[in-house]
Amino acid sequence: MxxxxxxxxxxxxxxxxxxxxxxxxxxxxxxxxxxxxxxxxxxxxxxxxxxxxxxxxxxxxxxxxxxxxxxxxxxxxxxxxxxxxxxxxxxxxxxxxxxxxxxxxxxxxxxxxxxxxxxxxxxxxxxxxxxxxxxxxxxxxxxxxERVAMMLANNDIRTVLVTIHASLRNAIEQADFDAQMAAIRLAHEGGQALGIASPRVAVAGLNPHAGEGGLFGDEEIRIIGPAVEAARSEGIDASGPWPGDTVYMQARMGRFDIVVAQYHDQGLIPVKYLGLEEGVNITLGxxxxxxxxxxxxxxxxxxxxxxxxxxxxxxxxxxxxxxxxxxxxxxxxxxx
Structure with a gap:
């Protein structure tokens, strides 16, 4: 080398x-x-x-x-x-x-x-x-x-953010189809950069229970779900949208390699809860x-x-x- x-x-x-x-x-x-x-x-x-x-x-x-x-x-x-x-x-x-x-x-x-x-x-x-x-x-x-994303990583979980430093109101508006696709692609590339040949990317929902079929919001149906399907058509092992309150537990248990979070605190709270000593922020893109x-x-x-x-x-x-x-x-x- x-x-x-x-x-x-x-x-x-x-x-x-x-x-x-x-x-x-x-x-x-x-x-x-x-x-x-x-x-x-x-x-x-x-x-x-x-x-x-x-x-x-x-x-x-x-x-x-x-x-x-x-x-x-x-x-x-x-x-x-x-x-x-x-x-x-x-x-x-x-x-x-x-x-x-x-x-x-x-x-x-x-x-x-x-x-x-x-x-x-x-x-x-x-x-x-x-x-x-x-x-x-x-x-x-x-x-x-042109487009970057934050990936937070520790020994247990990795997460990539769709939106970063924005108010929750603005983050919901910014989490459009293009933002979803950019985050999913960067999560895939980030996983590969860490040595995972085909990263399993789980995309978290925006609303409680990932919208519960539209009962608690329809962003999962209109935006996030179609982005996941489009990413899969590109050969990315993406799935979701998954409920934000359980997807990190599943990732920690080994079901997923990377979680795509919709907004700042949804992604950072699980990582930081596990301890700051081993947490790292990686800028993708x-x-x-x-x-x-x-x-x-x-x-x-x-x-x-x-x-x-x-x-x-x-x-x-x-x-x-x-x-x-x-x-x-x-x-x-x-x-x-």
């Missing part, structure tokens, strides 16, 4: 636990990754935690030595003084956004093999005048993807790999030195797995 470029890790919101879990992860050693963010912030958290880590600034990923006990850092934002921990800061919001944009540019250029993002705060970005509701939308715009931990900025514990880096470390493991799969698939295509 050809040489694989290192991963990029964005430091996330500087007022939250992002820099801490990034530093703790790199302190373990053995990670081929470059941090995108603020040298001032990363040096401050290293001192605060008492870690034996040096912070080395580089201009491009190709300059990285990837030595243990060293944070190789590309400065993407100029912060003179570390922003206050544990509270919303427009400085942190702007820095987080600039860092994501820089990492995306590096990924599109092939300078890094993928991106692992530490948590950001939507309120902080809004305070900085940035109108994106989250990572996914930034990545789609700057990554040049991008021209590069992107993963992130399945938790937020945790302002309530920022700066206390107790943040658990396990979910970030799992996100990095998933990123390496996906990058390797993409590389092998690309090499196979060139030999055919």
């Amino acid at each position: 050809k040489h694989i470029a290192p991963l990029a890790i964005t430091m996330g919101d500087a007022s939250g636990i992002g820099p801490e879990i990034v530093a703790k992860t790199l302190a373990r050693g053995g990670e081929r990754a470059i941090v995108f963010g603020s040298r001032v912030v990363m040096e401050d958290i290293v001192r605060h935690l008492g870690l034996e880590l040096a912070v080395r600034s580089i201009a491009t990923p190709s300059q990285a030595r990837l030595a243990d006990k060293t944070i190789e850092l590309i400065e993407t934002t100029q912060i003179a003084v570390p922003p206050p921990l544990g509270m919303v800061s427009s400085i942190s919001g702007r820095a987080a956004f600039d860092t994501i944009v820089a990492a995306v540019a590096a990924a599109k250029a092939g300078a890094v093999s993928g991106i692992v993002t530490a948590p950001i705060n939507k309120e902080a970005m809004a305070g900085a005048g940035i109108g994106y509701p989250g990572h996914t939308e930034i990545l789609a715009d700057y990554g040049g993807a 991008l021209p590069f790999v992107r993963t992130s931990p399945d938790h937020g900025t945790a302002f309530d514990i920022a700066g206390q030195g107790i943040a658990d880096p396990a979910s970030l470390q799992t996100a990095m493991a998933y990123a390496r797995r996906l990058v390797t799969a993409r590389t092998r698939a690309s090499e196979l295509e060139r030999t055919v």
